[in-house]
Each structure stands twice: as structure tokens, then as C-alpha cells.
Amino acid sequence: MANDDFARSFPFTALETMLSAEDDPLLWKSALSVVTDDFVQRYDRESGNKNWGIVVGACSRWLRPHQARWTKAGGFADPLGYKNLKPEFDWSVTLIFHDEQWVPVVRLPKKRLMSFHVVIPSRTTRHRQSAIYTRWYPSGETVLYGFRKLEGTWQCVAASDEIAKGRVLATSR
Numbered sequence: 001m002a003n004d005d006f007a008r009s010f011p012f013t014a015l016e017t018m019l020s021a022e023d024d025p026l027l028w029k030s031a032l033s034v035v036t037d038d039f040v041q042r043y044d045r046e047s048g049n050k051n052w053g054i055v056v057g058a059c060s061r062w063l064r065p066h067q068a069r070w071t072k073a074g075g076f077a078d079p080l081g082y083k084n085l086k087p088e089f090d091w092s093v094t095l096i097f098h099d100e101q102w103v104p105v106v107r108l109p110k111k112r113l114m115s116f117h118v119v120i121p122s123r124t125t126r127h128r129q130s131a132i133y134t135r136w137y138p139s140g141e142t143v144l145y146g147f148r149k150l151e152g153t154w155q156c157v158a159a160s161d162e163i164a165k166g167r168v169l170a171t172s173r
Contacts, residue, residue, distance in 0.1 A: 010036040030154035057092025061121040073158035076131040
């Protein structure tokens with residue numbers, strides 16, 4: 001990994017102490033690798049005179065996870081939360097992407113903000129697949145990512161915006 005790529009990758013150490021014994025750190029690393037790549041691509045296209053932030057956290061309260069399905073790539077539990085169908089964080093970390101570096105902050109700035117919220121289900125050591133919920137603000141664009149544990153490695157096998165952005169390639173970074 002080039003030095004520039006390393007600086008742009010999500011700093012996993014910013015949240016690893018928040019994970020419980022039931023949260024699979026390999027899923028978190030794989031998911032954050034994929035969503036951070038999408039974040040940085042959008043930043044490169046649209047950075048302009050904006051503040052760019054990311055909020056990443058876990059959710060344990062999903063709306064009917066065993067009945068509601070997202071049918072992409074063989075199906076996943078639909079990552080819908082209770083409040084307005086948006087998942088709520090049990091806990092989260094907030095970072096600003098400034099001068100090609102991730103900087104932890106207490107809260108995001110309010111002016112000229114482009115933020116990306118990433119919600120990963122808790123208790124992922126129990127499962128072999130997981131759907132990740134993301135939402136861009138202020139646009140409200142939601143993107144779902146489907147991950148499966150294949151041969152011991154979590155791989156992204158689907159994204160809800162594949163038609164617009166092309167096929168998601170499985171990753172094992």
C-alpha cells in the first residue's frame with residue numbers, strides 16, 4: 001500500500017476499543033476498507049470548499065431482522081432501524097478528513113459539511129453475512145453494502161448502487 005493510500009485508509013485504531021467480543025473485527029476492517037474507498041473517491045471528485053466527515057458506529061436494534069430482506073446477491077437481512085427506518089448508533093466515532101488525514105473530533109462542523117454515516121450491525125461473530133447501512137448528508141443518499149464471510153474472509157458481494165457505479169468486487173484488504 002502506497003504511503004498516500006495508507007493515509008487515506010480508515011484508522012481502525014480509532015474505534016477498535018469500542019468493539020465487543022461479539023463484534024467481528026475482520027468484518028469491520030473489510031467494511032471500512034470498502035466504504036472508506038467510496039468516501040475518498042467522492043472526496044476526490046467533489047471536495048471543493050467543504051468539510052468532509054465520517055461517523056462510524058454499531059447498531060444492535062434492527063427492525064425485524066429475520067423477516068425483512070434485501071434480496072441483492074442471494075439476500076441479506078434488510079438493515080433498517082426503528083426510528084424513521086434509519087438505524088441508530090449504540091456508539092459511534094466521528095472523524096474529519098482534513099488535508100488527506102483522518103482527525104478524530106467530538107462533533108462534525110455545521111457549515112459546508114458533507115458527511116457519511118456508516119452503521120455496522122453488532123454481534124457479527126454469530127453470522128456469516130452482514131448488510132452495512134450508509135447514508136450521505138446532506139443529500140440523504142443511502143447505500144447498502146452486503147458482505148459474506150467466504151473461506152474465513154469477509155468480502156463485499158453487493159452494493160445497492162451497483163447499477164449506477166458498476167459491480168462491487170469482493171475485497172479482502
